[in-house]
Amino acid sequence: MTPRAPAPAAGPTAEDVAARAEALLREHRESIDRLDAILVYTLAERFKHTQSVGRLKAEHGLPPSDPSREARQIERLEWLAQEADLDPAFARNFLNFIISEVIRHHEKLQK
Amino acid sequence: MTPRAPAPAAGPTAEDVAARAEALLREHRESIDRLDAILVYTLAERFKHTQSVGRLKAEHGLPPSDPSREARQIERLEWLAQEADLDPAFARNFLNFIISEVIRHHEKLQK
Numbered sequence A, B: 001m002t003p004r005a006p007a008p009a010a011g012p013t014a015e016d017v018a019a020r021a022e023a024l025l026r027e028h029r030e031s032i033d034r035l036d037a038i039l040v041y042t043l044a045e046r047f048k049h050t051q052s053v054g055r056l057k058a059e060h061g062l063p064p065s066d067p068s069r070e071a072r073q074i075e076r077l078e079w080l081a082q083e084a085d086l087d088p089a090f091a092r093n094f095l096n097f098i099i100s101e102v103i104r105h106h107e108k109l110q111k
Helices: A014-059 A067-084 A088-110 B014-059 B067-083 B090-108
Strands: none
Touching: A014 A088, A014 B014, A014 B067, A014 B090, A067 A088, A067 B014, A088 B014, B014 B067, B014 B090, B067 B090
16 A cells, blocks of 8 residues: 555634634633632622621621722722723622622611 | 739720721721732633633624523532522622623624
């Protein structure tokens, strides 16, 4: 049998492209799942602190919401979001979401 | 001058209690600020991945939302939230918030 020269490299087939996209999609999703675990554990830690703050406020008759602290937090979060290249509108929505949950918890504690 | 015996230890005054509460409040808030930095940077990293997923989906004509993936994510997040002792209702709201933001981004990319 005469050895044949290898065929010239063909371009990727549609199947190759789809398989490559699927592998990339899987890798991104695995990263997302790992980051979600960080987010959940960090949020849990954050909530332990806000619960302690809520108890302190309830014990000392302080108001559950503190607008000047919240304004400073929002300003700082916007700066951090810019540093991290995170959409500032998303960061603001996220912080408002967190703060409203925290105030809800504090109000429950004061009842 | 006759040395006087030290006064018997008095209970904490109202000022002591308030100062102690203020110091504790400050410490909790410093922890919260550090955790918020982790959250913002982790969210930024997560968004880089969901943006790549969005681009992949747009390039390959895949639908922006994937209900079976999202159902698995929500189930996993609920389990993680339980592990982390985070209020499961809060975790669910949080994930829905994230997912709706991500779908909004994907839809923008497909337009």
